[in-house]
Amino acid sequence: MINVLKHFIFGIAVFALSLPAYGQEVSREQIKGLDEQVQEIKTDVLHIAAQLSQLEERLLFPSNTQVAVFVSLAEGETFRLDSVEIRLDDRPVAHHIYTFKELEALQKGGVQRIHTGNLRVGEHDLEVSVTGKHTGGDDFRKADRFRFTKDVGPRIVELSLTAQGIILK
Secondary structure: OHHHHHHHHHHHHHHHHHOOOOOOOOOHHHHHHHHHHHHHHHHHHHHHHHHHHHHHHHHHOOOOOEEEEEEEEOOOOOOEEEEEEEEEOOEEEEEEEOOHHHHHHHHOOOEEEEEEEEOOOEEEEEEEEEEEEOOOOOEEEEEEEEEEEEOOOOEEEEEEEOOOOEEEO
């Protein structure tokens, strides 16, 4: 019975595939019109994606609880930064290993947003660990602990890194 059913389905499939397919000819103007419509749809999709991204950021990080941590190198610093690790309230929130291009950008005055998150209003502990090499080639590891207050509204914390230590701004 199963073999008969398999042969029947196979026969129908062969018959359906053997039928000639008919299509209408499409003029160049119709193709051009379709291309324009596709481009308009792509533009609309990109615009909607940008709006969704902004909405997602507002939903995930409301401005009254938002905290952003930035990293920069103090002016004139020439040491090689290897990595930065951030802990907020004894919870790891960020760890970054730097590439040559990222280090070069920081040495030219760039600032990196290393963490964005939500914090309640009040006192918070921030632990920062930095590893790198002095210009002479010696390895170093600096760690520091800071206490800061988060009020209602967004809070920006900038960490300025030097070969001697870490400065909270």
